[in-house]
Amino acid sequence: MRTLNLGDFEYIVFAVRWTLLLSFYATLAGGLIGIAIALLRTSSNRASRYLAIGYIRLFQGTPLLLQLFLVFFGADMLGIPLGAEFSAILGFGLNAGAFLGEIWRGSIQAVPAGQVEAARALGLHYGPRMIRVVLPQALRIAIPPTVGFLVNMVKSTSLAAIIGFVELTRAGQQINNATFRPFVIFGLVAAIYFVLCWPLTLASRRLETRLAAAYKR
Amino acid sequence: MKLIRFLAGALLLLGIAARQPASAQTIDEIVSRGTINIGVLVDLPPYGILNDKQEPDGYDIDVAKLIGSYLGVKVNLVQLTSPNRIPFLLTNKVDLIVATFGITPERAKSVMFSIPYSAIENVVFAPKGKTITKLEDLKGLRVGVPRGTVQDVLLSKSLGSAVKISRFDDDPSTYQALLAGQVDAIAETGLTGDLFYAQHPEGDIERKFILLQQPNGITMRKDQWSLHQWCDTFVYFTKNDGELDALYQKWFKKPLPNLPTF
Numbered sequence: 001m002r003t004l005n006l007g008d009f010e011y012i013v014f015a016v017r018w019t020l021l022l023s024f025y026a027t028l029a030g031g032l033i034g035i036a037i038a039l040l041r042t043s044s045n046r047a048s049r050y051l052a053i054g055y056i057r058l059f060q061g062t063p064l065l066l067q068l069f070l071v072f073f074g075a076d077m078l079g080i081p082l083g084a085e086f087s088a089i090l091g092f093g094l095n096a097g098a099f100l101g102e103i104w105r106g107s108i109q110a111v112p113a114g115q116v117e118a119a120r121a122l123g124l125h126y127g128p129r130m131i132r133v134v135l136p137q138a139l140r141i142a143i144p145p146t147v148g149f150l151v152n153m154v155k156s157t158s159l160a161a162i163i164g165f166v167e168l169t170r171a172g173q174q175i176n177n178a179t180f181r182p183f184v185i186f187g188l189v190a191a192i193y194f195v196l197c198w199p200l201t202l203a204s205r206r207l208e209t210r211l212a213a214a215y216k217r
Numbered sequence: 218m219k220l221i222r223f224l225a226g227a228l229l230l231l232g233i234a235a236r237q238p239a240s241a242q243t244i245d246e247i248v249s250r251g252t253i254n255i256g257v258l259v260d261l262p263p264y265g266i267l268n269d270k271q272e273p274d275g276y277d278i279d280v281a282k283l284i285g286s287y288l289g290v291k292v293n294l295v296q297l298t299s300p301n302r303i304p305f306l307l308t309n310k311v312d313l314i315v316a317t318f319g320i321t322p323e324r325a326k327s328v329m330f331s332i333p334y335s336a337i338e339n340v341v342f343a344p345k346g347k348t349i350t351k352l353e354d355l356k357g358l359r360v361g362v363p364r365g366t367v368q369d370v371l372l373s374k375s376l377g378s379a380v381k382i383s384r385f386d387d388d389p390s391t392y393q394a395l396l397a398g399q400v401d402a403i404a405e406t407g408l409t410g411d412l413f414y415a416q417h418p419e420g421d422i423e424r425k426f427i428l429l430q431q432p433n434g435i436t437m438r439k440d441q442w443s444l445h446q447w448c449d450t451f452v453y454f455t456k457n458d459g460e461l462d463a464l465y466q467k468w469f470k471k472p473l474p475n476l477p478t479f
């Protein structure tokens with residue numbers, strides 16, 4: 001058993017870049033999939049609605065841990081080996097897509113029906129109607145739950161350890177397993193997560209107030 | 218872990234149905250490739266840890282490097298965790314596992330083991346005030362074990378519902394749980410426990426009895442016959458010429474225990 005050294009702290013602090021990278025790309029992928037799912041889910045076409053519902057059910061109804069496991073090891077079984085990094089991004093992106101899609105579906109449907117009807121009356125087609133009328137209003141509603149989900153996702157990136165992805169939590173575990181100083185190490189890890197997540201929450205509040213200002217009279 | 222094992226099985230079937238992966242790996246392939254991917258643990262001092270330079274180190278890692286030097290290939294160490302060892306092996310992400318993997322008939326259904334190259338002593342630890350000298354004394358107590366390990370299976374099988382088993386994700390949590398009084402006793406790796414509780418004399422914790430001696434084998438896929446033969450030869454040879462013993466002395470300050478063979 002060895003003692004904690006400065007290098008250990010560096011190792012843990014630098015492992016945060018993997019947490020950040022994974023969170024960033026997963027948000028990007030999840031956002032793109034989420035928009036598609038939200039639009040399909042609210043479309044008037046029955047087939048695309050059911051497709052979106054099926055996707056959401058699949059990813060909300062199975063544990064994220066097993067989704068990662070299936071992407072990583074399953075791809076290999078099919079003869080397309082993906083690296084741990086790419087599998088983690090893909091797994092988190094697919095999962096986030098389902099949750100964000102459902103959040104945004106709710107936000108789109110929360111925009112008063114009168115708005116859609118008015119836009120129709122003005123002769124706006126689906127594209128401009130969504131982009132110019134519905135989505136800007138839905139955005140305001142979507143911010144708090146979206147940020148809530150993203151904060152949660154940043155923290156759940158630690159699940160990627162199952163496929164050999166060493167991020168913040170796993171790095172902390174590795175050092176703890178060598179030095180047995182859980183309170184110092186996991187205290188530090190928790191503090192780093194806080195530093196990551198708190199600004200997200202702050203930014204969300206600011207954005208909310210700014211967007212809300214537009215609706216004040 | 219049952220779920221993960223089930224999934225690994227399901228994936229395996231999927232793989233067989235989808236596309237048969239490359240034919241069984243031979244020792245010649247590894248030698249001509251010039252590298253070998255060896256899965257190790259870094260969670261279990263002194264078998265595998267991250268050293269003060271945050272690199273994998275320990276008895277298992279030294280054995281892995283010795284394998285590389287005898288094969289004349291570069292060793293690529295892949296850090297595994299206890300639950301993902303078999304999936305990494307079965308999906309060809311590693312060629313071999315040198316990770317304190319206890320030899321059991323259950324595991325031998327899905328992987329193949331070399332003759333033992335190390336052994337782990339499974340010991341019951343508890344506070345000094347408690348009288349525990351044999352397995353039956355654990356009845357009615359809360360006993361901590363790392364999930365899915367040999368001691369987990371042994372306790373569940375022999376004592377069944379007479380003992381309340383708390384399963385933890387890894388070894389440090391198990392040691393810590395006893396120190397914090399969350400469990401009455403734990404079944405854990407003897408040497409690591411000795412080190413840990415020597416560091417924490419306030420817990421007043423001591424060894425109670427040896428649960429079992431678990432021999433560990435180098436692990437490979439069931440079709441890697443030529444590699445299996447080579448590993449057996451490697452263990453036999455390095456045991457006889459004292460190299461394994463020297464590594465054991467380096468990490469455990471004790472001679473290599475008498476390892477049964479098969």
